[in-house]
Amino acid sequence: MDLPAARSAKQGIRAVAARAGVSTASVSRALNNPDAVSPSLRARIAQAIEAVGYIPHAPARILSSRRSRTLGAIVPTIDNTMFARGIASLQKYLSSVGYMLFLTTSGYDLDVELQQARNLIGRGVDGLVLRGDCHHDGLRKLLADNAVPFINVGIYQPDRPYPCVGTNNEAAAHRAAMHVIELGHRRIGIVSALQRNNDRASARVAGFRRALTETGLTLPSQWHVEVPYTLDDAREAARYLLSLEDRPTAVVCGNDVIAYGVLLEAERSGFSVPRDLSVVGFDDLDWSRHLRPSLTTIHVPTGETWQRAGEYLVRSLAGEQTIMHHEVDYSLVVRESTAPPSGT
Amino acid sequence: MDLPAARSAKQGIRAVAARAGVSTASVSRALNNPDAVSPSLRARIAQAIEAVGYIPHAPARILSSRRSRTLGAIVPTIDNTMFARGIASLQKYLSSVGYMLFLTTSGYDLDVELQQARNLIGRGVDGLVLRGDCHHDGLRKLLADNAVPFINVGIYQPDRPYPCVGTNNEAAAHRAAMHVIELGHRRIGIVSALQRNNDRASARVAGFRRALTETGLTLPSQWHVEVPYTLDDAREAARYLLSLEDRPTAVVCGNDVIAYGVLLEAERSGFSVPRDLSVVGFDDLDWSRHLRPSLTTIHVPTGETWQRAGEYLVRSLAGEQTIMHHEVDYSLVVRESTAPPSGT
DNA sequence: GTTTAGGATGTAACCGTTTTCAGAAGGGTG
DNA sequence: CACCCTTCTGAAAACGGTTACATCCTAAAC
Incomplete structure (x- = not known):
């Protein structure tokens, strides 16, 4: 028996x-x-x-203890060096403190992001790392209703009542534009990334524009082009700008990929950079300093940014008091792609 | 009451x-x-x-149903375009069939990979996607003991008793080397990625060497350099090769990043590509066709590969019979960086 | 010697689902 | 009208841990 x-x-x-x-x-x-x-x-x-x-058995443990030692992250895409870098850093940090990371992507779609957040919360994550502050209203409500700690990363908004960590993109972009203005350029074009659902991209555009406005320069609408994150599109934009009767002598770009595209196309069209055209990038990707001409750009410490986001959440979860808005420094890296306009 | x-x-x-x-x-x-x-x-x-x-509440659901509709993936690093691409495709596919992906990185460390696998299994994943077939013995045992379905991706080994999906790197590398040989080159150098714990890298080296051997060419040891996945290291390797008294007229590279480094350094050192030096890459990254000279390389459909890996596991889990070894086609893309050796 | 404090261990309820099993309701047949 | 199928629904037992609480034990204090 x-x-x-x-x-x-x-x-x-x-x-x-x-x-x-x-x-x-x-x-x-x-x-x-x-x-x-x-x-x-x-x-x-x-x-x-x-x-x-x-x-x-982690699920049983989570069910029983109501804590998962897991953070969730939602990024627009993993197929972008900056995000890949950031995620890698975040993951490395988290694993060093015994946490895991649950990563999902939204494809720059706010509805998808909301859905993913629901997913992750249902999964029992202890906190959420979000890209920027451009979210679905339902997401804010969801986070509040479920009391899920979160942080917006990649932007800096000290006036908001919720945490964030990142560089001040507006200020950095302003700095970039001022660089070419200080070099003597007066005819400055912008090739930005798509601004829709991307507050980082729009903050950069805002910074560029403010620099122009403050110095009394005007931006003809045809001098501002928005392109997807690909070399082909960037090249097409550059081709267009350079074909204008009345073309700019400098172009500030929303990111390094775009800047590279502009560099390539300028050369292809017989313009010499920086002699005929100055180009400024943004992000300082690995290969930017290897280009010829090497790229003047804004350096952004992505890894540090994302790691700090993780630190914030882990500390908060441990009950520690932590600073809510963390600004990460940027820096202008002047290389060969910018110079005073010829004829000056 | x-x-x-x-x-x-x-x-x-x-x-x-x-x-x-x-x-x-x-x-x-x-x-x-x-x-x-x-x-x-x-x-x-x-x-x-x-x-x-x-x-x-997913954990409760997993606990109770013993299925998570989640797959785990362990890649060496996410900070490598090829892996980022692959993971993005895999994730996209999985979400389209209602699955989620739990991603972790091993940093090319077999022990870490084993630990991550343990983690993921404890997490209740229904299956595991692994990079290559270079694993810790403990990992094989772990998978067997726990009856966890898995698949090796990025390689093709039809003789193994477990599933895999990927291109035949050895054959592709052979093809790449044959290309320069057919162009008339006899002095061919190799700049490969680090082979340690990386069967993809070593398969490519093997393919290169076989082509040389089969055509009666020799490979002086100083003509084969191994470098990490960075432009700086690749450039240094190129500088070394080009400084040799007796230098190769063509270089076949383990990947496009290395090839780009070689291109940059060759130009820097005053060599013209392809006139003085032919360069072949491997992977066909986005920017490879934009380089000047554009890069002759092996195109590998990474996204398709990883998606198929997901399909295999999802189908298996659904009880469907699926083909175990799936070969993904590669193709040689001839561009401007290769030409017959000068003086021929 | 008795009391007491405190540390080490065990007992068992509970976490939020799924799922088996059985019961109830409804609809054709003979 | 009794019977048997279906189809739909509910009760309750897992699933594999954590943890509040109880218990036991030892050593220190009186």
């Missing part, structure tokens, strides 16, 4: 407990709070775990 | 059930198998879900 043996012990923590001759509570403690169990027991349990090949 | 109300209903599926005046079983069914519940009930439940703002 069978013993009743309510929950037998063919697997899981109960199997370990049985083998070590202890209760499941002790096994759990040995795992989560080793100091709470005597060294001898701890050793016996460790051995049992090894023998059984026990792998803790 | 309080009602006993065993498990009250302040949240979760019970709250929904209470509000709709049905049992939790019905709510669960309405969610997972809508056809099993009458339309009227379904509507009532849907409304209750909406009203309560119910988000299903």
Whole structure:
């Protein structure tokens, strides 16, 4: 006849407990709070775990403890060096403090982002890392209703009542534009990234424009082109700008990929950079300094930014008081792609 | 006096059930198998879900159903265009079939990879996507012990008893080398990626070498350099090769980043490509066709490869019979960076 | 010697689902 | 009208952990 043996012990923590001759509570403690169990027991349990090949079942743990030691992140796309970098840093940091990262992508679609957030919250993440502050209203409500800690990364908005970490894109873009203005340029074009659902892109455009306005320069509408994040589109934009009767002598770009496209097309069209055209990028990707001419650009410490986002959440979850708005420094890196306009 | 109300209903599926005046079983069914519940009930439940703002709790669901509709993936690094591309495709496909992806990175460390696998299995993933077939022995055992379906992606090994999907890197590399040989080159150098723990890199080297051997060419040891995945290192390697008294007239590279580095350095050192030096890349990154000279390289459909890996696992999990070894085509893309050796 | 404090361990309820099983309701047949 | 199928629904037992609480034990304090 069978013993009743309510929950037998063919697997899981109960199997370990049985083998070590202890209760499941002790096994759990040995795992989560080793100091709470005597060294001898701890050793016996460790051995049992090894023998059984026990792998803790995270879902059960999450269900029971209501904490997952997992953060969620939603980025527009992973197929963009800047985001890949950031995610890599974040992930590295998180794993160093025993956290995991659940990554999803939204494709710059606010509805998808909301859906992904729902997904991640349902998954039991302890906090959420979001790109920028351009979100669906439902997302804000969702976060509030479920009391999910989160942080906006890649932007700096000290006036908002929720946390963020990033560079001040507007100011950085302003700096970039001022650079060419200071060099003597008066005819300045803009090739920006798509601004729709992308506050980083629009902040940069805003910064560019402010620099122009402040210095009394005008921006004919045909001198501002918006393009997707590809070399082909950037080249097409450059071809267009350079074909204008009345063309700019300098172009400030929304990112380095665009700037590279402009560089390529300028050369292709017989313009010499920086002699006939100055070009400024934004992001300082790895290869930007290798280009010929090497690219003048804004350096943004992406890895640091994302890591800090992780730090903020982890600290908050640990109950520590943390600064809510963290500004990450940018810097203008002047290289060969900018010079005073010829004829000056 | 309080009602006993065993498990009250302040949240979760019970709250929904209470509000709709049905049992939790019905709510669960309405969610997972809508056809099993009458339309009227379904509507009532849907409304209750909406009203309560119910988000299903995935961990509980996984715990109970023993399936997570989640796949795990372990890549060496996310900070490499090829992997980012692949992961993006995989993720896109998976989300289109209602699966999620849990992504982790190993940093080319087999121990870390094993640990991550343990992590993911503990997380309850239904299957695992692994890069290549270079794994820790413990990992194979782990997969077998826990009966976790998996697939090796990015390589093609039809002789192995477990699934894989990818291009035949050895053959592709052979093709690349044959290209310059057919152009008339006899002095061919190799700048490969680091081969340690990277079977893709070593397969490519093997292919290069086989082409040389088969055509009776020799490879002086100083003509083969291994470098990390950075432009700086590639340039340094190129500088070295080009400084040799007895230097090669063509260089086949382990990937496009390396090839780009070689291109840059050749130009810097006053060599003209392809006149003085032919360069072949591998991967066909986005910008490779934009370079000047544009890069002759091997095109690898990364997105397709990773998507197929997902398809394989999803189909297997659905009980469908699927082909175990899937070869993904590569193609040689001849551009401007290769030409017959000068003086021929 | 008795009391007490405190640490180590065990017991068992509970976390939020799914799912088996059984019961109820409804609709054809003979 | 009794019977048997279907189809729909509900009750309750898992799933594999954590943790509040109870218990036991030892050592220090009186």
